[in-house]
Amino acid sequence: NPENEDILRQLVELFSKYSFKEVSTDILGDAYEWILKYFAPTKAKEGEVYTPREVIELMVEMVDPEEKKSLYDPALGSGGILIAAYKYLKEKKNVSPHKLCGQEVNSKTLAIAEMNLLLHDIEAKFELGDTLLYPKFKEGDFIEVFDYVLANPPWNQDGYGEETLKKGDYAEKRFVYGYPPNNSADWAWIQHMLASAREKVAIVLDTGSVSRGGREKEIRRRVIEDDLFECVVLLPEKLFYNTGAPSVIIIFNKKKPLNRKGKILLINASREYEEGKKQNTLSDENIKKIVKAYKAFKDIEKFSKVITIEDAKEADYNLSPSRFVSVAEEEEYRLIGEIVADLKKVEEERKKVEEKLMKILKAIK
Structure with a gap:
């Protein structure tokens, strides 16, 4: 909105007065991302949502991701996913991505992303354009293929039905499973x-x-x-x-290990959060628990379930984790005989109290 634009303009003018040569690019980049978070719109427009750092x-x-591999975000936004991937490789493995x-x-959003990566001192190649209709990264007679593709695209985006998508580049080769509504x-x-x-x-969606x-x-x-689905994680609300x-994080894997073939892991992480005033957050422990379950790829009571393709078929291809993994507390059920015995005791107590009350009333008369 105009008010936020004016505040951002004032911030740019303020920072332009100072030199940050001695300041770490990590500090500058983190400060810039904090500003992006602060000015994130309060209402989702056309399904666009600012992705929290912990979700990324x-x-x-x-x-x-591994060394010398390429990463691609087709719904770039502010560039947060690519920055997180770069940092993960540098901090956890002391290597850099290939591309x-x-x-x-x-x-305007692309300019924000370019500034974001510049402040983090990260090199990347960006393109401007409608990804669904006109993908800009091409190789030979088709789109370029990357090792890993991660994104949080606009949710439930309107206006990309069959008629529209068929007008785009490489439609028949890209939308091989059918056209969405x-x-x-x-x-x-x-x-x-x-x-x-x-x-x-890896994709975040509604x-x-x-x-x-x-x-x-x-x-x-x-x-x-x-057999492309590998995992679906149900995230907490807010x-x-x-x-x-x-929302859900969906992981697809074209190179599934043999022991995962024909199987899908469903994780119900709806209770994994730290509560805040306006919004919830994922703690480091929440993240570790989810990642550990994904790597283990096994049933965990009230948390994860491994299903087969046949199980998915029987569920009418509904892969909602809450359908297979309940996190509700189990109710305790008592035997009918115990309940009847307790009711008899209560009735006997009632009679005793009633008799005492009648004696008191007679004495008053």
């Missing part, structure tokens, strides 16, 4: 990311993306039967700055 860190740790790339449809582009984003990935895809029917269910069925809705 969780995605990156689950993907666990960082991203595409963004909004020119006009009122939600979630599965257009997923298919573009799958077409762009050599190994893993929970309905793994449970809705119609065209989306049909696309989901085909992707499930192609994690995002401009929407209170819960």
Whole structure:
């Protein structure tokens, strides 16, 4: 809004007066990201949501990128995902990624991302344009393929149905599992990311993306039967700055280990958060617990469940973790005989009290 734009202008003018040559790029970059977080819109517009840093860190740790691999974010936003991936490689493995790339449809947002990576002293290649219609990263006669593709695209984005997508570049090669409905582009984003990935895809979306029917269910069925789903994590509500809705992280893996083939891990992490006044957050412990469960890839009571493709079929291809993993406290049930015995005792006590009361009333008369 105009007020925020004026405040940002004043901040730029203020910082322009000082030299930051002696200040670490990490400090400068973190300060810049704090400003981005502070000015994140309070309401989601066209499904656009600012991704909290801890959600990004969780995605990156689950993907666990390796040395000399390429990373791509087709819904770049402020560039936070690529920065987190770079930091993960530098801090955890002391290596750098082979290539960082991203595409963004909004020119102002792209400028924010460029400044963000510049302040973090990170090199990357960015392109401006509508990813779903006109992907800019190309190789030969198709789109460029990257080792890892991570994104938080606009949720339930309107206006990208079959008629529109067919007008875009490489539509038949990218949307091989079918075209999504006009009122939600979630599965257009997923298919573009799958077409762009050599190994893993990680995406944050609205929970309905793994449970809705119609065209989306049909696309989901085909992707499930192609054994591309590896994990679905249900996140807590109120994690995002401009929407209170819960979300899911979906991990797709084109190179599943043999012991994971034909299986999908569902994690119900809806209770894994630290409560705040306006929004909830994921603590380091919450993140560690989710990542540990993903790596273990096994059933954990009230937390995770490994299902087969046949299980998914029986569930009508609904992969909502809450459908398979309940986190509700179990109610204690008592035997009917015990309840009847307790009722008799209560009745006997009632009679005794009534008799005493009658004696008192007679004495008063």
